[in-house]
Amino acid sequence: MVKTQFGYDLKVFRSDNALELCFTDLFASLGIHHFSCVETPQQNAVVERKHQHLLAVARALFFQSRIPERFWGDCVLTATFFINRLPSPLLGGKSPFELLHDHPPDYQSLRVFGSLCFVSTLRAHRDKFSERALPGVFIGYAPGMKGYKIYILKTRSIVVSRDVVFHEEIFPFHTLTNFEAMVDPFPDVSLPNGVSVSIPDPSSQFDHHRVPSRVHDAEIIVENTTLVEPLVDTASVVNSHAEPVVPSPVEPVIESTTEPVVEDEPDTVLTGDTEPIISSDHVSPIGVTSDIAPIVVPAQHLGPIDQPRRSVRVVRKPSYLHNYYCNATSSCSYPIEDYLPPQLSSSYAAFLANLSTSIEPSFYHQAVKVPEWRVAMQDELRAMENLQTWTVVSLPPGKQPIDCKWVYRIKHNSDGTIDRYKARLVAKGFTQVEGIDYTDTFSLVAKMTSFKVLLSFAVVHDWHLLQLDVNNAFLNGSLDEEVYMKLPLGYQTDVQGPDLVCKLQKSIYGLKQASRQWFQTFHAVVLKFGFTQSPSEHSFFIKGSSDDLIALLVYVDDVVLAGKHLASLLNVQNFLKEHFKLKKLGSLKYFLGFEISQNQDGITLCQRHYALQLLEDTGSLGKKPVDLPIIANHKLNMNEGELLPDPQIYRRLIGRLLYLTHTRPDITYDVHLLSQFVSMPRVPHLHAAHHLLSYIKKAPALGLFFSSKSSLQLSCFVDSDYSACPDTRRSITGFCTYLGTNLISWKSKKQHTVSRSSCEAEYRAMATATCELVWLAALLSSFNIDASPVFLYCDNQAAIHLALNQVFHERTKHIKVDCHFVREKLNSGFLKLFHVRSKGQLADIFTKALHSPAFSDFVFKMGLTNVHPSPF
Template identity: 75%
Template sequence: MKGYKVYILKSQSIVISRDVVFHEGIFPFHSINTSEVSIDFFPDICLPRGSSISSPDSSAQFDVFRIPSRMQDTEPTVGVGVPIEPVIETVTDPVHEPIPELPTKGVMQNVEPVVVPDLVHDRVSSNFAEPVAELVNNHVLPANVKPVVEHVSLDDSLHVHGSSIEPEPRRSTRVAKKPSYLHQYYCNVASSSCSYPIEHQIVSSSVSPSHATFLANLCSTSEPFFYHQAVRLPEWRAAMQDELRAMEMLQTWSVVSIPPGKQPIDCKWVYRIKHNSDGTIDRYKARLVAKGFTQVEGIDYTDTFSPVAKMTSFKVLLSLAAVHGWHLLQLDVNNAFLNGTLDEEVYMKLPLGYETTVQGNDLVCKLQKSIYGLKQASRQWFQTFHAVVLQFGFVQSPSEHSLFIKGCGDDLVALLVYVDDVVIAGKHLDSLLAVQNFLKSHFKLKELGPLKYFPGFEVSRQPDGISLCQRHYALQLLEETGSLGKKPAALPIVANHKLSIHDGELLPDPQVYRRLVGRLLYLTHTRPDITCVVHQLSQFVSTPRLPHLNAAHHLLSYIKKAPGLGLFFHSKANLQLSCFVDSDYSACPDTRRSITGFCTYLGTNLISWKSKKQHTMSRSTCEAEYRAMASATCELVWLAALLSSFHIDTSPVFLYCDNQAALHLASNQVFHERSKHIEVDCHFVREKLNSGFLKLFHIRSQGQLADIFTKALHLPSFSAFLLKMGLIDVHPSPS
């Protein structure tokens, strides 16, 4: 119940109030009259048609206008001992007419203050005196008429006591308003508030003002997903026209009628906002992308392989840049894929918004150059870029084909290419600018200045090192999944919780789960703390169930706790390559296979980690640990070769394990009942150990950092491992 409708005589308005007291022992129409004046408390109230008021004693028709018989009538007085004769008016007009107002002149000039006694029975509370006083006070009396309310004893008969005057009751100062349904229009919107706003988790007070401005500009823009969204905005319409104009100038296609037997592929628009180094918008980029997944091998394409920079290589480059104090510059190649030529005959449908003057039926675009989205486009572009870079004296790294090195020592210049984004690192800025000018003479480049935003990664240069995180990407993920208002979680998954392929109901739309897991996989490049959970979630993308989706949403709550958590590469770290390896024996509840987990450091900088289920079932913890050591050794061999491209020697490499049996098995050529069935490739560890490349160390389980990649830990252990791994949040929350 909202309240009672109350009519206020003074303001002539109707309000709804819960603060209502019903005085059933007092009738408001019982007037106090004198022989010379009739006091009407309700001058605007009209009586029903045809009704009349007569003396209460002469007619029983209007008994309802009398005070109940339980309350004895007393004779009001004016002044002291002056009786007041009742004056009764009769309404005879059939039309509703108000009772005449009180006269204010003449006979009222010399009237003494009116004393209104309480009409109280022995069973009626004396509190009824207050409503009567309020009833009198609310009425507009003549200036010289002062109503006085006196209390009557409950023990004696009704009579007047003393001359004490009760103070007037306090009037409410609240402004009365009409109900919303009396307005011309109203809209009752339920007020809602978020208990855990995202603003409490994103704070930029710990970063420089320039970087805080960069982050604010980065998060203040949004990009459309579909053509019908972008075509409404003039900046995106202009961007699409620029893209089509550039393709026509480069003679990317020719408009023809499709030959018989040929099937054209479709295309779509992709929209991106390019930012300057200070975070301001550089340009709106609309890119036409072919839907290459509809191409047929042998008809539309043949070879498709193209090297792409690994994220581990990018982290190694940042770690070396922090230690050696290298400069980092970023370049963006405009329309990079248009620099490659096609060897196959490919037809594409006309893009949305494209107008042509060619006449004919079934018009399509016959591609003459590769565009984004074609299966062979990346390969054609990289071949062109590779040939140009070699002309400047760069040498391609045999361990990372997207990495090019020139010179050595302080004159070393490293170039890393990720599709059409190029990062140049080196000690001397002049050498980097020379490389930049050389590439600018062959390609249309956009100089983005110091490295701050690599695709999905935020890079922040600080005096004591370089931080790397995916804060903007994490906030976008939370916004897309509707998790900005979730309560932050302290752990990525409940401790000791394991997911099974048989638990729960199947999801009606598995695409939602698959897309979410794919987004989370990209976030693990800078978040080793969620790697183990995402590894578990990725095992159920074929048949996801409700518990798997609930676990994914719980992980989003954990990500909200610290969206800016990421890696930090210290400038004072050494270049010793070391690795921590561990396994969780028979961890999978469905296959009973063990989980391998390891993390690799370059000095104190974390550069690589992995959490993966083993391919075969292990018969003992020794075998599970030994297989994990073999996987970690493979990673160490590759990292050592990658560092050798920078002319850095890291041997011997340190490997830390908490299983004594596995260490003895690797150190000694002993075959017994527990190890004779192990495959020969696992003894790869022993070979590297004997060659001097590897050095094994035993570590206690309490200090095994790789334990976080094998199982769900409790909060104290989880927090301690995060601290030891060197993860920091450059945007810590106030809590």
Template identity: 55%
Template sequence: MLSFMSPFFLFILQHPLSIPSLQILLLQILLLQILLLQILLLQKSASPLPTQAPSCPQPPIPHCPESTSSIFFLIVMSLHFNTLTASAYPTDPSQPLNTLSESVMDTSSSIPSASLRKSSRPVKTPSYLQDYHCHLAISAEPSFPFSVAVTHPIQHNLSYSHLSDSHKAFTLALSTHTEPHFYHEAIHSPQWCEAMSKELTALEANHTWVLTSLPPGKHPIGCKWVYKLKFKSDGSIERYKARLVAKGYNQQEGLDYFETFSPVAKLVTVRSFVAIAAAKGWSLTQLDVNNAFLHGELDEEVYMSLPLGYKGDSKLPHQVCKLTKSLYGLKQASRQWFSKFSSTLLHHGFTQSKCDYSLFTKTAGSTFIALLVYVDDILIASNAPAAVTKLTAFLDAKFKLKDLGNAKYFLGLELARSHQGISLCQRKYTLDILEDAGFLASKPVKFPMEQHIKLSRDDGSLLSDPTVYRRLVGKLLYLTLTRPDISYSVSRLSQFMDQPRVPHLHAAHRVLQYLKGSPGQGLFFPTTNSLQLKAFCDSDWAGCSDTRRSVTGFCIFLGDSLISWRSKKQSIVSRSSAEAEYRAMAITTCEVTWLLSLLRDFQIDHSMAALLFCDNQAALHIAANPVFHERTKHIEVDCHFIRDKIQAGILKTLHICSTHQLADIFTKPLGFVPFSHLLSKLGVLNIHSPT
């Protein structure tokens, strides 16, 4: 008993206390005992995820020898904790938080100095807790007067305040709903189970297959489920779409299929389609064909294993599905479907475009209607809404389709329309890329690639997992459909897909940081448009340090709407900057010639010559004067057709100052000032900008 109480008496003698102070001390001892009991109970029911300690400075804990009793330790801790609490967390909320460290320093002087003791036991989450997921709720009023926050939240770069109520509802619905990726995820949802049941019922009603035993020598291909949400124009879910897809990569050429080519709409055509509709004031209607590939006839003999969730006929041994009609995933499925759909439109009086075989137009008096098809997604523009209604009814009788109303989400492109024009962006796709790469909380940068960076095939060490880089660059390539500002950066990164290295991945991460700053940025097509073509072309001579080839860049506007651009390394080494610029002019002329033919399909008369701006006087003289000399006689003949276009009055070349050359953004990395200057002239708009 004496050994138990001696530290206590020594402490009282060294620190004389009054009777009220002793009462407070004993009360603190009791409270600490209760606190220790609660801690023991909490340790028995530990959280699955380790909690993170607050980042405030912790007070020094005096070290007690082994002979010191636990009561002495509790007394010292109680006094120390009481002083810290009274000084570090003031009752006045106006007191700044930086007084915490000062309070700690003041209290530490009243405590006997002792060396700190820190446990060397490693903190590790038990392995069995890895099987659990914990969703922690964040309290509205934290227990500490500070909170750990993200330094660069996405809310600083993304806003929905500029959207109309209807488009805001559509955008939020698009962002909040998720889709399952596997069958075992979908079976837990009644909606997806019903969607799979409807799909199997439709396949059986369409006589897509017959159940049979697998013949000797035949190998069945597999199949899988793919899930997709379809939204209405108001943001509500139109339907849960479950699609059975055959694993066509197991098919053998010459046995299971022969021809596979099927045209799809060019993305330049899609942008031109929307830009013309905005300028003409045409309506934009979106349709979706139900089970489109099932309408194609299958000529080859193909066997498929039973789908998940389909019982089949238990009487048949080794039962498989012998396909009688086309199915999603087969290599020839898209070709068979497009053949039937195009023949139906041609019989209905439509004309198929020779510039893009996915574009169909029809003129009846003053009524004009244009239809663009990308597999089973259909976009219709017309100056007569009644003609669209009539066409929709005709196609529904033939193929059973869904009318999605005004186009809002086509091929991953988000369309927002107002009286000023149409905005085209890939906001959701950008956020998905940032989330998958873990860059939603990254610090944004103002331009996608450092100005003086020189990426090479041999710099840095090889990546241990190159698929991460390839997957990221592949996603960024599709993002360039509405983001011309990253075209050069992505084109440069795509040149290292075979052997990506660490510097290449760092450069790709910088592009993600740039996208973080403006995830909702995209193209804007105004209603006021002259519908006249003007093009800008440029080149960076010997820009590739590995091959010394030049980089071609061009951009083409329809009025004020940017509809086509490219950033690509030339296939041949140019001997001079004039030759590199001349090759860039030739490539741009090809694109302008094609666009002029496309405009004729939309009944647009381009009476004036298309303008081509170049900042190289030597290249302009070569194009305007049909002469050959020592510096140009080796240039291929196909490059000289630009002279024919100039002489025919189809094209007119003009000189432009290099500082105003818009195509410069597609040929080399630029600093913030020239990059932002050129970007402001490309017709991009961020309707989701917070400011």
């Protein structure tokens, strides 16, 4: 094959002394055979090492799919198929397949080994009422054919087909009730003397172009008119490694007759004109066709005759034929309930135990098959009709309707249990035309820093925290523009006419102006109740005095209420319920993907669920954890390495990592660094991103801790890394801000201009940090807190002297006036500047990649904590 396909002559064929590899005459004529010494595998090391590689991958496939062991050969063949198509750094980033064939392999045809699939039956061998597809298990790729090897569960045969529909998240052998029976479905049978059983290999007689009409077609012949009790001992029929796959075995009863008895249904035996009765489980092997040799029972093994009786057993389908719902909890990849630490409170542990991942449908045709999602869609349409969201009209001439789609989410209660299945109809706003379908789109949302300030203030003052969800929030906003939308899938109307569309009256989800219209409505309602909008955070509202202060934070349709007295919060909740349809979610535990736990010591904020989902989606659950998010002294730049063929993969990954930095300051610098390359990502950048994922896997539940014993003193650590960018030579600014001992904000950012000295770089970093401190002080004033003076810590003496003195010389005269904003705040008493040693400069972690001891020390000093043990 090597010579025929690739034009190369085979020079050497090296093997051990295995007889199956000794083609003596052929190899002698070609002169290519080399032998290794007996029991000396070292002389054939390359092959032995590749055997280890093949078996490691094959075992992974075997354990993932839980496929019966008799399919071990298919595991090895599939592992070989994968390895030949995997890029290798030893081959210059190319795969063996690509080097042989001079073109890359087709990765679109790869499927998950051992997953559920449905194979189309051939038209020529089916009638009107035959099955159009048979369930099976994917077990590999057919050599020399463009087709998939499928093990048909119903007929227990292997077919090759290209017309296959895959359900790659479902593994049938995970859920079989009698897994041991699948290890050897056709065991050797050992019966007493005189009893013979002949069960041929079905693969030798099975024609995969033919679909049998029924599964159980075994024949039973009894030589006397007496009855077996029991026919054969179960242990003698089925070996110790296999059990019957029949759902519930019953007492065997065989009709006495000298005529052949043909089993017509799984639980009945017909004998001429007699009525159906129950047959023995031992004489009804699954998947055996009617041409199987009969079972003969001599008279000496027969007992007294009993009257036949009808079957009372309920026939159940095998587990692999059951319906698989898209939200089945068995599909959870990392059930949280397996990894709960003992130190959690019972209520919070119950919340986490219920917060397992459930698969949510992506398309209407998937959701409509599940009753819960059908009800959710009906509720959504009913709510839209009650709110008079649209009127059904004929499309006016010259108007272009926008499209819409369904989005599905599972909502949880405060204890983590499933509350409801939420189906939301959203418009495809990206098809709207500016100036015709919309004008203004800007809308306010709360900053994550504001949320952390609220948590820190609430835990120090022992406030109650409640969470509310506004149902169909956007439908409360009215539209000013004339917008038409296509009729939603599943919506029925009595209106008659051509080109029926929905003329929108309300701002449904997906419209570009929808969030703006909703916030204007909500803003008017909360002001009516007496709330005051914070001038520094417009999504933050305050009501009352210091003794009965109530804080309200809104992020789109999610609302957080905080206050000293629970009764006051309930009054606000009842007022909002008069204007909007609210869902009361109880105490704050899960907000915008953040998991919040609280006890007498403080509040923990993490994104464990989000981090694990990110690891799963990127295929990183199997990565080996590492101690550092990025290698110290890295050499990442804009020009080294090959460009990625699909930059969207890198951009999507960086976008998700950016959201994770809201609770993970330890990866902020690394994500900031990698985000610089999103315009033209290269292979080294993607490798660094996957290295970061390996670090996240080490502690996916690492997060912030807000201590209840903290003070409310505002302080900040600021640092810079001079000329750190190898492409632009600009410096990196880093700072972290504390409210007492609670970390509330941080940043890692490249400076806008090149600095001429480290003093200038530090001074510019101080100016950036001062801007953040001024805003935070204004936000704290909403809580009636005077933040002055604010402590600012810097490790550069020259920058401190420059800030404290009006120095003007050749090396500082060019610095822009806005940087001297620091001097103004120092002179007014708002800032107090302190020098800190480099080893105590916490902001150092935001400016450069550190070595392991220093990095671990800073993570500890920042107050990061991990309340969950790692599942890995």
